[in-house]
Amino acid sequence: MRVALADDVALFREGVAHLLTEAGFQVVAKVGDAAELLAHVDADPPDVVVVDIRMPPGFGTEGLEAAREIRRRHPDVGVLVLSAHVEPHYALWLLDSDARGAGYLLKDRVTDVVELTDAVRRIAAGGLVIDPGVVARLVGRRRVGSPLETLSEREREVLAVMAEGRSNQAICDRLYLSPKTVEAYVRSVFTKLGLQQGPDDNRRVLAVLAYLRR
Incomplete structure (x- = not known):
């Protein structure tokens, strides 16, 4: 399964990439901003995108907006949005009435390899994943x-x-x-x-x- 990662913190990005690679996933892109993520997905769509909710340049909701744009352009690509805080309104904004292959997890959850890999697989299969904290x-x-x-x-x-x-x-x-x-x-x-x-x-x-x- 092919996964693209987007997070502006290189250490976190590399850590997630390592966990996914060890679990048998193929990490096809590791980028630091939303624009670069969109370019990679447009050029070579992966199975799932994992993206931080707050990305450069404004560190607002660039990652979330990129996730929704990816869902619009590439409906077969799953999107997993990560957040450092419990923000239910953003999770609900990601999931519309036709949602499938989408998820919202807290970054703390990523340290649990089983939780992370299960979420990615469920999203790739078209399922929905919502963090228990939300x-x-x-x-x-x-x-x-x-x-x-x-x-x-x-x-x-x-x-x-x-x-x-x-x-x-x-x-x-x-x-x-x-x-x-x-x-x-x-x-x-x-x-x-x-x-x-x-x-x-x-x-x-x-x-x-x-x-x-x-």
């Missing part, structure tokens, strides 16, 4: 009269894992529940939140995020 912030917001208040503690746990882009089997593994039990919790969560279950995991994640962004 999900926790969204799920934990206190809103008066919100149906979230009607969820049990276990239902909230299921909702949180679901919103990360995980499948029912992954929820089983994370929470040590049987498949039938997870299916029951998922149905209950969707019923209480007034949501329709989508035909695939991405539709389900987008439905949950659409609710949580209110």
